Structure formats: C-alpha cells, structure tokens
Amino acid sequence: MTDRSCIHATFVVERVYAASPARVFAAFADPEKKKQWFKGPDEWGPPDQKYDFRVGGEEHSIGGPPGEPPHRFYNRYLEIIPNERIVYTYWMHHGEPLxxxxxxxxxxxxxxxxxxxxVTEVGAFLDGYYSAEGREEGIRWQMEAVAKVVEG
Incomplete structure (x- = not known):
C-alpha cells in the first residue's frame, strides 16, 4: 500500500529574455518552436507529444529515463492572451499514479x-512522487531552454 500524502506549494520563476514579447510568446504557441525546448534531457529520447494551443486545447508529453516508469504530462489551456498571458492547468503521472x-x-x-x-505555479504534489522544489528546478531548466530558442 502507498503512503498517501499531499503537499501544497506555490512558487514563482522569473526570466528575462533578449527578445520581444511576440518572439518569446511564439516559443510557447508554435508547436515547432515548443518541440525544441519542451522535452526532458536528451538521454530520455524523443517524447510522445501532442500540441493544441488554443483555449480548451489539451496537450500531452510522455517520456522519461530508459527503464523507469514514464513521466506523463497533460494540460488544458484556460486562457490565452497573445503576447501577454497564458493560464493552464496540468497534471502529471509517474507511471500510472497521479x-x-x-x-x-x-x-x-x-x-x-x-x-x-x-511563471507562477500553484500545485498539489501527491504521495511523494514529485516535490515543489524539484518542479521549480524543472521550470527553471525549461526557461533556460526557451532562451536557446528565442535568443539563439
């Protein structure tokens, strides 16, 4: 039996890019640009991904270290204001469990x-699979990857 736990956390990550809001926003909106940065480390291999950037659109990305349960990311967009704001909800599974x-x-x-x-995130981290600290580190890693797309 799994020991059940739920840790609630909020964190904020900021990053300044040497690019216009339209160029940075496009890194999130354009599937070809997003594929360049929205992925795990190269040793994980290519993820199974689907993009649907629109209000109500759902996306997924599934991948992970070889030989381990996959990290499964699913999201739904709640609000998109071009070049200004994106609001979405997302949930992750480690293998099968939420x-x-x-x-x-x-x-x-x-x-x-x-x-x-x-980036402001409010999350519930369940049963010890992930932590807020690890998630914040992952978001920082992604924001650095975005820099390579919009500044490089």
Missing part, C-alpha cells in the same frame, strides 16, 4: 527590447 496537479500562469512583460516572463 503524481501532481497544478495551475500555472505565464506572464509576458515587455522591458524595453527585452521580455520578462513570470
């Missing part, structure tokens, strides 16, 4: 010729 559920907001703020992206 491991976390979150609401995330991405805000795109112009700062001269640059863009500040503010």
């Amino acid at each position: 491991a976390s559920a979150s609401v995330a907001t991405l805000e795109f703020r112009a700062e001269g010729a640059k863009t500040r992206v503010v």
